[in-house]
Amino acid sequence: MGLDTLFVGHTVINLDKVDSTNTYIHELLLKKAPAEGFVVCALEQYAGRGQRGNSWLSQPGTNLTFSILFEPRFLSPSNQFWLTKALALGVAEFVLSVIPAESVKIKWPNDIYVNDRKIAGILVENTLETSAIKFSIAGIGLNVNQESFDPLLKNVTSLKVLTGNSFDLSTCLEYICISIERYYLKLRGSDYKEIDDLYHKLLYRKDVLSRLSLNNRGFEGVIKGVLSNGHLLIDVKKDNEMTGNNVMEVSDVKHLVFL
Numbered sequence: 062m063g064l065d066t067l068f069v070g071h072t073v074i075n076l077d078k079v080d081s082t083n084t085y086i087h088e089l090l091l092k093k094a095p096a097e098g099f100v101v102c103a104l105e106q107y108a109g110r111g112q113r114g115n116s117w118l119s120q121p122g123t124n125l126t127f128s129i130l131f132e133p134r135f136l137s138p139s140n141q142f143w144l145t146k147a148l149a150l151g152v153a154e155f156v157l158s159v160i161p162a163e164s165v166k167i168k169w170p171n172d173i174y175v176n177d178r179k180i181a182g183i184l185v186e187n188t189l190e191t192s193a194i195k196f197s198i199a200g201i202g203l204n205v206n207q208e209s210f211d212p213l214l215k216n217v218t219s220l221k222v223l224t225g226n227s228f229d230l231s232t233c234l235e236y237i238c239i240s241i242e243r244y245y246l247k248l249r250g251s252d253y254k255e256i257d258d259l260y261h262k263l264l265y266r267k268d269v270l271s272r273l274s275l276n277n278r279g280f281e282g283v284i285k286g287v288l289s290n291g292h293l294l295i296d297v298k299k300d301n302e303m304t305g306n307n308v309m310e311v312s313d314v315k316h317l318v319f320l
């Protein structure tokens with residue numbers, strides 16, 4: 062690809078069709094040792110995987126579906142959420158380069174939203190050793206040129222829907238690799254404060270009263286931030302007041318819904 066990066070995207074495998082680019086790298090790792098920064102990109106995934114056991118649906122040939130191999134041995138397993146934050150910032154920065162700043166957000170833990178609609182999702186799969194992360198496969202699905210979506214997929218959007226323009230997928234891949242590497246290098250350089258500040262600056266619905274539901278129980282609360290272990294902090298509204306004394310720590314993203 063001749064990319065202007067240190068290592069991300071120096072080797073790219075482009076596939077017409079695969080089950081899942083994350084699975085492709087998992088299987089490759091059993092046979093050989095691709096270098097850190099190795100990228101697999103597919104025009105079509107017939108078993109694309111999302112977070113929490115969901116599938117990832119993407120119209121063939123219109124969007125980016127790709128995975129990057131990282132070897133973040135500098136991170137202990139207890140710090141794995143930092144990688145999630147850095148990856149989300151890398152993807153968000155690319156989207157921000159196309160879309161006006163104020164509307165691009167990171168919805169906890171790592172969905173990229175524009176104007177309350179999801180434009181990208183990230184599936185991070187880590188192989189852990191006792192004291193380090195041995196491998197991390199970062200799978201990214203970014204809606205680029207898709208114009209209409211399955212009605213079952215609510216609140217989704219694409220760069221084309223938002224701008225009216227079509228984008229060249231390999232150029233998008235190059236730029237997204239550059240911005241992901243930028244944040245990965247900040248993480249490798251222990252630039253934790255900058256990553257944390259930026260992540261919180263972009264955090265979806267932070268500091269605004271929201272109607273939420275956890276395990277099917279509706280309540281009102283204000284998202285205050287995300288801890289380094291990845292847990293979300295919500296100040297739950299009680300008796301019409303935000304007291305700050307009633308902060309709930311949520312680890313289970315599956316059962317938290319914005320109403």
Ligand code: BTN
Pocket residue numbers: 080081082083084106108109110111112113115117125126127128172181182183184199200201202
């Ligand atoms: C999510 O929001 O649920 C995460 C979606 C991640 C989708 C990407 S597409 C490329 C890579 N391969 C997969 O099977 N999943 C990720």
